[in-house]
Amino acid sequence: MTDVLLQYGLFLAKTLTVVVAIALLMMVAVRARRGMSGSDDGDRLEILDLNERYQSLAQALKESSLSKKAYRAYVKAERKRRKARDKAQTEERQRLFVIDFNGDLRATEVAALRVLVTTILLDRRDGDQVLVRIENAGGTVHEHGLAASQLARLRAKGIHLTVAVDKVAASGGYLMACVADRIVAAPFAVIGSIGVLAELPNFHRLLERHGVDFELHTAGEYKRTLTLFGENTDAAREKLKGQLEDTHGLFKDFIREYRPALDLERVATGEYWHGSQAVALGLIDAIQTSDDLLLTASETTDLLQLKYSAHKKPIERLLASLQSALAGRLAAWMGR
DSSP: OHHHHHHHHHHHHHHHHHHHHHHHHHHHHHHHHHHHHTOOOOOEEEEEEHHHHHHHHHHHHHHHHSOHHHHHHHHHHHHHHHHHHHHHOOSOOEEEEEEEEEOOTTOTTHHHHHHHHHHHHHTOOTTOEEEEEEEBOOOOHHHHHHHHHHHHHHHHTTOEEEEEESSEEETHHHHHHTTSSEEEEOTTOEEEOOOOOOOOOOOHHHHHHTTOOOOOOOSSTTSOOSOSSSOOOHHHHHHHHHHHHHHHHHHHHHHHHHOTTSOHHHHTTSOEEEHHHHHHHTSSSEEOOHHHHHHHHTTTEEEEEEEEEOOOOHHHHHHHHHHHHHHHHHHHHHTO
16 A cells, blocks of 8 residues: 555656646746737737627628629618618617626636626616526536626626526526526526535545554534545534535525525426426526527627636646646546
8 A cells, every 4th residue: 555655646746747847838938928029918808799790690691692793782782771770770779798608617717707797887788688608517606606696796786687508507507597587598408406415435444454544633523524534424424414405505595586486395306407398397487599599689789799818827727728638537537
């Protein structure tokens, strides 16, 4: 056992040495590039006009499918139509802000979400709406709770909020989605999983079998309940179970605040459902993809997609890439 631990320690030391070396090289290269250019990339807010994007797509198709004469006539008529529309328009059109939230276990996109929500609130107008396209299978409670609280800021200011789920909004993802005034989902989107879990391996018997002692010292009766290496007791298990039940209760109370008609005894079991089933249960309001929702809204509303990217140090980008790669490997291994 000692040899195994020693070999593992050497392997870990070598790996960390390589990672640190790569990080230092990246930092040197980035600093050199910045020194040459004399600029420093900072945080960036991107605004994409989806109306223009749709018009460009339609125009590209017509240019490919119409004769040159017919296409020129189309362009001329379209310009005339837009000019007449703009002249007749006496009031500003309503705005629909579009935000994408692609979740992970730690809901790391919550940092960008906070900025985007604040940006919208700083320039809100009467009639403004927000669409959040959520793809989130859940994760840590506190991070997803913060993400849900950011969406609640919009509702608190009277901004109509729609959540669209094209793939999945489960557990912490549904905690976020339930805040919306309206939830739509694709027919086979995964919805629900209203529950809480905690799991960890225990190596106590393995260590005991090899004569390895493990000591854990705490101040506070419940500072630690279950451990990885110590001997777990029934009392510790019961305490953790109680904590999970308390968290589940908070989860249900939060959902009840925003969707009071939902039968939580029926749906807060940890199960998940697909979109068409979720409508019948009241978890969502309608079957609709975000694409159809936006295409319909584009006829009368200005669609503005917001993206926020924060400047990261080279070492942060490296660690994020490593974390993503490791998560992908783990997911692939679990799927075997």
